[in-house]
Amino acid sequence: MNVQIDITGADAQGRVFLTWTPVQATAKIVNGTGAGADVVLRSTGTVGGLLFDTNRTDQGGASLQLSLPGNGQPVSFWIAGEFKKPSVAYGDAVVQASDKTTGAVLGSKAVMVRIRKSANTLSGPERDRFLAALGALNAKGLGAYRDFRDMHTDDTTREMHGSPGFLPWHRAYVLDLERALQVTDPTVAVPYWQFDMGAPNVFTEDFMGSPNGDGAVSFRPGHPLEQWTTDSELGITRNPDFDISGSADVIDEKATMRLGTTFIRFWGGPRGMEINPHGNAHVSFTEASPIHFIGTAVRDPLFFMLHANVDRLWAKWQWVNHHTSPTDADAFAPTAPNNIGHHLGDTMWPWNGITGSPRPSTAPGGPFPDTGVTPAPGTTPKVMDMFDHLAVGGGDPLGYAFDDVPFELPPTVVAGGG
Incomplete structure (x- = not known):
């Protein structure tokens, strides 16, 4: 059994470039036996950091548990670069899926937290x-x-x-x-x-x-x-x-x-x-x-x-x-x-x-x-x-971020799934 991770915005080569703004992603079981699994998503990169949540929020965590059905139906989550932990090269940020019980690695995807820096x-x-x-x-x-x-x-x-x-x-x-x-x-x-x-x-x-x-x-x-x-x-x-x-x-x-x-x-x-x-x-x-x-x-x-x-x-x-x-x-x-x-x-x-x-x-x-x-x-x-380059008010971001300006939902915005 393996877990396939797909992230919105991948290019033709499958490369993903993230900023501080959460984007939607999915995880699903492939090559399975028909049984479901509880998996944990973690940030395991060497430099770039990642955050996860089930909602579009500025309060994501370094890990997230998902219950994946055995029929291969994808389960949605949100992923973002972790503020103050940008990448320096492609692939130094990695999302990894492991079995909650055994800890066995079931899948991973290398990405880049591409940020404008000083x-x-x-x-x-x-x-x-x-x-x-x-x-x-x-x-x-x-x-x-x-x-x-x-x-x-x-x-x-x-x-x-x-x-x-x-x-x-x-x-x-x-x-x-x-x-x-x-x-x-x-x-x-x-x-x-x-x-x-x-x-x-x-x-x-x-x-x-x-x-x-x-x-x-x-x-x-x-x-x-x-x-x-x-x-x-x-x-x-x-x-x-x-x-x-x-x-x-x-x-x-x-x-x-x-x-x-x-x-x-x-x-x-x-x-x-x-x-x-x-x-x-x-x-x-x-x-x-x-x-x-x-x-x-x-x-x-x-x-x-x-x-x-x-x-x-x-x-x-x-x-x-x-x-x-x-x-x-x-x-x-x-x-x-x-x-x-x-x-x-x-x-x-x-x-x-x-x-x-x-x-x-x-x-x-x-x-x-x-x-x-x-x-x-x-x-x-x-x-x-x-105006809203990070799309804190919703919609689509402009695809870039600065190393010292975080994604932070305004006080009037309630975090949700859309």
């Missing part, structure tokens, strides 16, 4: 897989990274800056890139540069490069970004205006969380987070650095690690204030009627393919990429689709 704490293999995928996406200036570069220019800035859609749009943007990287290596997640802290492991020749005296970034020989090319120019220029052993010239995370408990105060105005820490992080590099300016910032791949951290700060603010629902009046700010692309129900450029005034004249990249992990946010995401 770039400064990545293991060497995690860092190198990310860099290899990023280098492949750029392909010496001939790859799909050109589309991401063309999305974020002076001509397209009204789609993503200076209005409430700033945070949802950039959340979609980083996720689009992440999914593009995962086509090359599905174990990759975009790490974040926590710019209010020192990141000595990031600005090195082994990772994002070390600037020389004139700001040209150098890499070790054979580095995946050694031939980085954008706008037909080889190389990266990044001249920090701060001591790279310390933080950029930004307010710290605690101050960011204190900007306001409503979206309009948190995001907007001269004291909102779009200005500081986000804007200050960009201009913590000199004007000789492309990342300093909106129109050229994406020439530097550090951009996406910077914005992964912006997204993390928004995600943490949402969690702290229980503002994950776009229908929550304090979770999103109203905007002017003519400000297309920044209303909850607006589809977002360029994924909607809409061109012509007031939208930009082109829509690079095509529809939003799908993934077997989750159907969200769809091929033409709306502003509202980018």
